[in-house]
Ligand code: G3P
């Protein structure tokens with residue numbers, strides 16, 4: 001197996017307090033987890049940053065994996081990409097096999113190799129850096145924004161296009177801050193709108209804290225140019241009322257009504273998962289369900305069709321984004337300057353993970369190999385709507401499957417080369 005020597009190119013470290021749009025875009029960057037989770041390090045720049053990072057993540061902690069020796073080699077032949085909810089995490093807790101799967105990728109396998117990997121989740125609601133700090137704790141290893149994409153990550157590319165935008169979803173002010181971090185210049189939230197006119201939502205009143213955090217402005221003079229649903233709505237009724245008001249407005253001015261209902265701003269969703277895998281035994285409705293609901297409601301109220309746009313998996317653009325991220329991660333962290341022959345994508349949702357991987361595989365230059373696990377949305381024994389290349393129980397089985405498959409490919413190639421078997 002062709003390998004490259006690991007080491008030599010130390011990734012830049014980043015804390016949530018230092019994370020900037022540029023920093024997150026540039027990679028490779030390592031989010032610094034709290035000190036008690038860190039392997040011995042010579043980094044001296046961590047002190048203040050660690051405190052900030054610690055405040056962002058409040059789950060209980062467990063010890064981090066000891067560092068793998070530097071002589072471990074890194075394969076340049078293949079890589080892994082992981083979905084998160086239902087594969088690695090469920091309801092904020094790691095799926096039991098996930099920690100061992102990560103260790104296996106980091107060299108604890110019978111071949112003594114490291115395998116590069118990235119994370120590609122439709123989830124969101126916090127900055128990429130903040131989410132990586134949290135994931136680092138959950139999986140007991142360092143996860144960098146340079147190897148992480150969430151549902152709203154590609155939305156940063158829209159920041160130049162629109163001036164004033166409505167950002168919906170997530171906890172408190174978090175998504176406003178994410179959007180501002182992406183470079184959006186003027187971000188309005190549903191809270192701002194309710195603060196300005198509490199009659200907007202007859203059954204929702206702002207809490208004192210929401211009232212304090214919401215910003216006052218004159219909406220009669222505010223043209224909202226686009227609506228971005230960054231994360232799951234915490235209050236469907238009031239969020240949908242506000243989105244509907246804007247969609248029916250004259251050019252994005254609240255309080256106005258269009259005659260033809262054709263003048264409202266565009267709506268973007270960070271993904272389209274109708275259901276997802278949380279802590280409940282059964283799947284829970286997600287952002288895709290809100291999208292369906294909004295489109296149906298618009299039709300019921302106006303008689304017109306509403307066209308909305310979703311980012312995230314299974315969109316090809318998201319997988320192209322992932323390809324670029326993986327390429328940069330492998331180059332800058334592992335000094336590998338060529339694409340992997342195969343990327344193993346491990347997911348639990350046939351409609352997003354398996355569909356996206358299979359469709360991307362059709363026109364990617366390398367092979368994208370879909371593996372479906374049974375720890376999330378997909379239920380063993382049912383027929384998935386999109387067929388994976390392999391179905392396994394857990395993420396650990398998925399990692400073993402990819403490693404074994406690669407081993408067999410290499411073995412076969414060497415037997416062909418030495419004339420033991422023919423092609
Ligand atoms: O809300 C997040 C969920 O819909 C899916 O996340 O990690 O399974 O892509 P993930």
Ligand code: MG
Pocket residue numbers: 083084085086087277347348349376
């Ligand atoms: Mg999932």
